[in-house]
Amino acid sequence: MDVRTAEFWGAPDLSIQIGGDGASERRTAEQGGGDSSLDWAFGLTTPELRLFTTGMRRRLTPGPAATLGERTRRFFADLPPATETKAPSPRLLVGALPFDREAEDRLFLPQRAANRPWASPRAGAVPLRGMRLTSQPSRAHYQQAVARALEAMRASRDGPTRLDKAVLSRSLLVQADAPIDPFALWRDLKADPTAARFLVPLGQGQDGAMRRLVGATPELLVSKRGPAVLSHPLAGSARRSADLSQDEAAAQDLLASEKDRREHALVVEAIMDLLTPWCSDLRAPPAPALVSTRTMWHLGTRIEGRLHRPDETSAADLAALLHPTPAVCGSPRDQAAELIRDLEGYDRGFYAGAVGWTNASGDGAWYVSLRCAEVCGDQARLYAGAGVVEGSDPAAEADETSGKFQAVLRALGVDEASL
Numbered sequence: 001m002d003v004r005t006a007e008f009w010g011a012p013d014l015s016i017q018i019g020g021d022g023a024s025e026r027r028t029a030e031q032g033g034g035d036s037s038l039d040w041a042f043g044l045t046t047p048e049l050r051l052f053t054t055g056m057r058r059r060l061t062p063g064p065a066a067t068l069g070e071r072t073r074r075f076f077a078d079l080p081p082a083t084e085t086k087a088p089s090p091r092l093l094v095g096a097l098p099f100d101r102e103a104e105d106r107l108f109l110p111q112r113a114a115n116r117p118w119a120s121p122r123a124g125a126v127p128l129r130g131m132r133l134t135s136q137p138s139r140a141h142y143q144q145a146v147a148r149a150l151e152a153m154r155a156s157r158d159g160p161t162r163l164d165k166a167v168l169s170r171s172l173l174v175q176a177d178a179p180i181d182p183f184a185l186w187r188d189l190k191a192d193p194t195a196a197r198f199l200v201p202l203g204q205g206q207d208g209a210m211r212r213l214v215g216a217t218p219e220l221l222v223s224k225r226g227p228a229v230l231s232h233p234l235a236g237s238a239r240r241s242a243d244l245s246q247d248e249a250a251a252q253d254l255l256a257s258e259k260d261r262r263e264h265a266l267v268v269e270a271i272m273d274l275l276t277p278w279c280s281d282l283r284a285p286p287a288p289a290l291v292s293t294r295t296m297w298h299l300g301t302r303i304e305g306r307l308h309r310p311d312e313t314s315a316a317d318l319a320a321l322l323h324p325t326p327a328v329c330g331s332p333r334d335q336a337a338e339l340i341r342d343l344e345g346y347d348r349g350f351y352a353g354a355v356g357w358t359n360a361s362g363d364g365a366w367y368v369s370l371r372c373a374e375v376c377g378d379q380a381r382l383y384a385g386a387g388v389v390e391g392s393d394p395a396a397e398a399d400e401t402s403g404k405f406q407a408v409l410r411a412l413g414v415d416e417a418s419l
């Protein structure tokens with residue numbers, strides 16, 4: 001594979017490798033060693049970039065999505081110029097945005113950044129013995145919630161605001177007999193090379209152990225490089241099959257499904273509407289295309305535009321503008337968020353939020369935090385959701401969430417097809 005070194009999207013003090021065969025990654029992941037700067041290790045690898053940071057130099061004052069752009073601008077303006085001559089710390093914020101726009105985000109300036117992965121503190125397996133899985137809520141309860149969302153949609157037709165879509169999730173608690181190694185989980189998520197793999201520190205949990213969000217998402221919320229803006233939403237899904245002809249049939253059925261196209265179009269319309277005032281030359285193809293992960297087919301649309309004022313609008317501004325899209329929340333956004341709060345009965349935390357980076361020049365990329373688990377000590381909590389629109393079937397939506405759990409379950413070494 002072609003291995004190039006490129007300037008990191010205009011960040012003058014950070015070079016990163018594009019491409020790579022993963023050999024250095026395997027070497028370092030297997031080396032072992034217990035560097036405490038790994039407490040704050042952050043990683044993001046996509047088909048376009050590889051970013052690994054260690055240490056935490058300074059936190060961005062946490063706050064809600066509405067103030068993210070302003071807080072990041074102030075942060076970089078107040079940041080003293082780098083004084084070190086050797087390996088200056090990057091002028092880069094990395095971290096995660098929660099699902100709830102009002103909840104506090106977790107972004108920080110790392111101490112060091114590189115294009116090589118950190119050494120995993122342990123070289124072993126995730127651990128795979130003694131894991132107990134509990135579906136929270138149960139599958140039956142989830143199906144009831146989907147049925148209730150459908151009722152709410154029907155009832156809204158007679159009210160002032162019509163609810164067209166709500167994305168309902170369920171969670172899976174994995175309890176292990178020993179601490180779960182987030183680095184080993186991250187390493188094993190590599191099996192899905194088209195997805196963006198992430199490992200994000202979220203701060204300490206109740207028992208002092210670091211909470212981390214680890215996953216491999218297929219969905220780009222938004223990236224900004226100079227004037228160029230790109231968003232690649234996904235909505236409308238089908239489980240893949242090991243049988244080639246069944247797999248192909250599932251993809252073609254998805255592409256032809258009126259319900260999935262409607263579910264998808266709501267997302268594209270919302271993103272186009274939100275980006276229109278900020279962009280010229282905003283474009284999306286007229287029909288979605290198939291996007292695949294190892295376990296799922298999705299409908300996807302690449303939306304591209306050019307910012308009117310690239311020097312004044314940052315990747316953080318754009319992430320805060322778009323998040324959460326109807327791919328993970330619904331339409332209209334506020335009504336869907338309220339229904340999700342009522343029906344899910346738990347806090348999504350950083351699931352269905354965003355993970356990514358933004359630099360001092362405002363460039364950056366934010367991915368929707370899906371196909372992930374929050375790992376802390378000997379527990380991992382997985383999440384998966386599905387979009388509910390008129391015509392959705394509760395059992396089919398539950399199957400879809402089972403399919404979405406597979407990405408992390410496989411990396412955990414759990415072979416549990418029917419949850």
Ligand SMILES: C=C(O[C@@H]1C=C(C(=O)O)C=C[C@H]1O)C(=O)O
Binds near residue numbers: 384385386387
């Ligand atoms: C909510 C999730 O996925 C989202 C929902 C999709 C859908 O409803 O078809 C597809 C991709 C994602 O935007 C998830 O993976 O948990």
